[in-house]
Amino acid sequence: MNLILLAPEDIEDRRQARVRDPRRLRHLREVHRATIGDRLTLGIQGGGIGRGELVALDDEEACFTLDAMDQPPPPPLPVHLVLALPRPRMLARSLEHVTALGVKQITLLHSRRVEKSYWQSPELGEQKIRDHLVLGLEQSRDTVMPEVSLARGFRPFVEERLPGLLAERQGLLAHPGMPSPCPRGIDRPTLLIVGPEGGFIPHEVERLLDAGCQGIHLGPRILRVETAVVALLARLF
């Protein structure tokens, strides 16, 4: 927790913040070993970053007096990430990784090789997803919550949502065996599509290329989704 992320309900009159949830209280006590008078980094969800002084700490709450919260969060990546829904544990870690790297739009997509049971996982609950996003923001000192949407059908996604997404972005389909190596150091708005373990099936690849995506690869090595997605983002941006 390199930043204490304050939700609107944590803040009173812009000068005082109270943190009451057990996870953060425990972290303050056990990891930060915080004591009264300590100055820590805080951020307002969707807003600025600054320092605050810990003025009270007990079993129920930690109270901070805030300085001007006027530093901007780190810049986001210009990417909308479309990720074939990974298995639940991999999803959790991937959400944390990509949030920490600065992804702000995430769509979780069904495809043939996504096991149907993954869509029933408790990890897809709104609060669970939010928990992982918050961990990613706290890690990277960011305040801007990513938006996560679910696309439970491959064909409706391709036919109804993809054209709109590609109107303002270049589309890159990361898939082993595609002709072009992953570009490096780009800054234009990009839609990055990453398949499931085992990859998209040929028909899905064809549909995505037909829709205007460019196929890219990371070399001959087959990577786990959570490794691949970090490697792609780090190489692209």
Add this chain to the structure above:
Amino acid sequence: MNLILLAPEDIEDRRQARVRDPRRLRHLREVHRATIGDRLTLGIQGGGIGRGELVALDDEEACFTLDAMDQPPPPPLPVHLVLALPRPRMLARSLEHVTALGVKQITLLHSRRVEKSYWQSPELGEQKIRDHLVLGLEQSRDTVMPEVSLARGFRPFVEERLPGLLAERQGLLAHPGMPSPCPRGIDRPTLLIVGPEGGFIPHEVERLLDAGCQGIHLGPRILRVETAVVALLARLF
């Protein structure tokens, strides 16, 4: 398991291989759903890759008849990775990530912010480390086992081992706040040093820079070690 990695003891007269360990037998049965006559990708540890036909499968062993095992493994990365010893679970995942990405030399280093207890973890046992390396190789269809060495003292490492390592490699110290952004797409032999959670202390940074390392950063975001190490490798090579 995108490749079945054969240890020397798995192979008989270069034409037959037997896999006997429960993990791989289970994987063959439950994930590959392998049946007699299936042709799968196998690799000889430290050697070539080819296909083999499953000719027998029971509770005790899977027997393959091998084709010519004459395809080379994917190229390694020209990097020696020096990683401040992460906490055990992060170590396990980091070893798998970096092995899958093609790192062949790994040194786990002590530094001030590495908790001493981490050096007592069972995850540092030779067999445990090997297990994670094998998972990384199986994932990325590689056969060449990385070498892992332990440097239990920061100062002896810097004084006794680092000069030799830097004689043939450029040294890059990845640390937040360093002056240069991480280079992109290099191919020269590199020693990449990555600190612990919380970072190297200023004195350690100074020692590494004095030894000839160049300080690089990945931007304003603070990343977890396992995210940072994948991002660095993907951006560098």
